[in-house]
Amino acid sequence: MKQAIALTVNGDVYEVLISPNQTLLEVLRDKLGLTGTKKGCDLGACGACSVLLDGEAYLSCLMLAVDAVGKEIVTIEGLSEGGDLHPIQKSFVELGGLQCGFCTPGIVMTAKAILDEEPQPTEESVKKKMAGNLCRCTGYKKVIESVMSASGRMGGKQ
């Protein structure tokens, strides 16, 4: 049986009709058209589907949409305010922290969670916390550099 739920995504409330077994990833992509969040494996093993729930990074392919009710969900589309890019996004652009860009939304959202929790992380700490986000293109060097530079750019603040 389908059920109606309300999800708060990027500050807006959406009412959607879903099946109870639908993942948050499916609902974001297929019901809300928020296709910035990617499906790399659907098994919780790549991080491409990372979104923020009440500020923490979650794998949306592992989470049922019903379990996200009542939480503040932020997706890649909601990271920047207005027409400008978020400082984290700017760092990735300028330092070449992306190539094909498929892993990028998940990586940027994870970076946001990392920097919110630890505004001035060490490289080691970023590496550890980013280990669940796979990227087959970059070899991660410029990904880590982008996160470190974003930390500097944000003045070590959230």
Add this chain to the structure above:
Amino acid sequence: MEKQFSVVGKRLPMVDAAAKVNGSAQFTDDLTFPGMLHGKLLRSPHPHAKILNIDVSKALRLPGVKGVVTGAEIPDRQYGIVPKARDEYALAKGKVRYIGDEVAAVCAIDPEIAEEAVDLIEVDYEVLPAVFNVQDSIKEGAPVIHEGVANNTSFAIRKEFGDVEKAFAESALVSEDSFYSQPVNHAPMEPHAAVAQYDPVRGQVVLWSSTQIPFFLRRNLSATLMIPESKVRVIKPKVGGGFGQKIDMFAKDFCAAWFAMKLGRPVKFVYERDEVFIVTRQRHPMHLTVKTGMAKDGRILAQQFLSYADGGAYNSTAPTMMALSCFFLMVPYHVPNLLYEGYHVYTNKPVGGAMRGHGIPQARFAVERQLDLMADRLNLDPADVRTKNSIKAGEPHPGGFVINTCGFAESVQLAAEAIGWKEKRGKLPFGRGVGMGGASFPSGVTNMSHISSGAVVQVGQDGGVNVLTGAADIGQGAETVIAQIVAEVLGVSLDDVRVTAADTGTTPLDPGTFGSGVTVRAGNAARIAAESVRKKLFECVADELEANPDDLVARDGVIFVTGSPEINITFPKALKAYQYKDLPMPLVGRASWMADTNEPTTLFTQPGNFSPNYSFMTQAAEVEVDTQTGKVKVLKMVTAHDCGRPINPMLVEGQLEGSIAGGMGQALYEDVITEKGQVMNPSFLDYGFPTTMEVPEMESIDIETDDPVGPFGAKEAGEGTQLSPAPAIVNAIYDAIGVNFNELPVTPEKILKALEEKKKQGV
């Protein structure tokens, strides 16, 4: 010093970087159309079987199912990337040849229903005996995988240059060693996808696909659907990595188009991650025996190769792969006498295809490993042996290659210095070591025809530039590089240039992303098209500037007289002048480019220049082996790299950093494990390619050469650097623990076993 270029050579962000960081970049699976249907494929559970009967009635009765198709209904047209080697049907006809082979396709109103319907299809198989390795497959009396292919050997190549036997007789040391490279999956982060739409009035199919070669896909679709190429339009949205795996057409492409045509509605197919692992492509597992004759001073006098590639169930790029594997043994070292014998053998396993390096990594691993073994036997420094054997620009080449620029010897020296070779090699404590590997790669293929690119450059009234190119950006930054080239030629900024790319309906012919040819081939086409625009502008403003058009320069938004920058006109004013002279707008330039080539253009029958130019690189690794766990940590990897003049050094670095991670995966972790044809590890968790935690410190050293053929002196980057990390790491493991590993990957189990053996032997 006057700066030479304004846009070329700059570390500029990709032109589509913003879209990629804010989630607006659209990949194939991000596209939806009104009324869109979803497809799924039924796959063979048997490695080898005859299809006796397929009953689709139950599937068809499931509410929401719109169509089912089996191999029996589709045209009897085989496809494949190499015309001579076509052996594949989009859906199996009569027989399946590996676990995962496509048997039928379903189309339904949503993916879940399609999936359910797939399970309702009933197939009667007659299971046939199967073969799972090369040795069994080539035996007399082995099961025949493709009718008419003797010994299951679908392609054989034998090439001889010089006189190998004579040279062996004159050698101070002749060594014969055997090597094995394992199957590796490309594992691009974006799973393969396709969406098709059909116009029943004009009879035209449009296919959006995660493809590296839209024009080859158009050709294969046209052939298999039996409709003219002009009725097929292939559009490449953003592609989330390919590494060679998205070169071929797949069942999802054909079936999306088929259903769209039959049902008159848009149809989407997206592969699951396990399908990417099992039913797309993988790097060919290869067994190689190498016999090398060396002079006392380490000069290579002759090499003889015997190679067997395990191709799995179909050919894909087999002939090209084998040819590359052979010909690229003649760079970066001077091999005066060479004999190569290679065989591509079918087995009932997943299919081999092009993967970053394409047949060369396997051969390079063998050669680079053996060089170290032989240097040891002759008591020579492996770095010296590499420098000594380096080919040189301008020298006659045994295979007919034309090498205009070559930074290889320098790359050996610089990589050695940067890793601390002299201080470290043989001198580090047990468990730690350094090693190196060298390589060279073509910037696209010259000698096999069909390989040319077109470009159209159009300047609008406000000075905005649009470039039409068929080059397929799959994440490497092809569009950015092409935009930089055009911006430099016209003297405008990168922001003024927009690239429209990879749509067979609107952009000019291009062989796509394959063989590392995009920068040189499509870049040259774009350069010449832009130059023709610039020429028209120069001719128009020459009078006004009282100068000869040949003396004008376009740079930083201004056209000026060489040597007298004060005599100038801005780009927008020049455009105005052009319009006021009643010259036709828009200003358009077009070009097609192909490298000089020998006729007839085929490698298989005669030697000749393989590529417009060749990149060269040496990679040096420092590793630490944990003797308790057998784990290898790569501490550092240095790459010294001659890619001509890099158009965008940041993108070049990105390429080589990515290839280091890929090479590490091949050296230490990755392996597509099959048991009786069944892939046992088709997930990211079980397969395990490098994460942030494994990658080493990376240093890149750029050896700039100004290549005469490449646009602004550029050569390929990013594919060659995939060749040498694996041998560099395995050579470093030898330096660390004194064990020679000739089979990949070097897992902790293998290391512990070897250390145990060593202990037993008391060494």
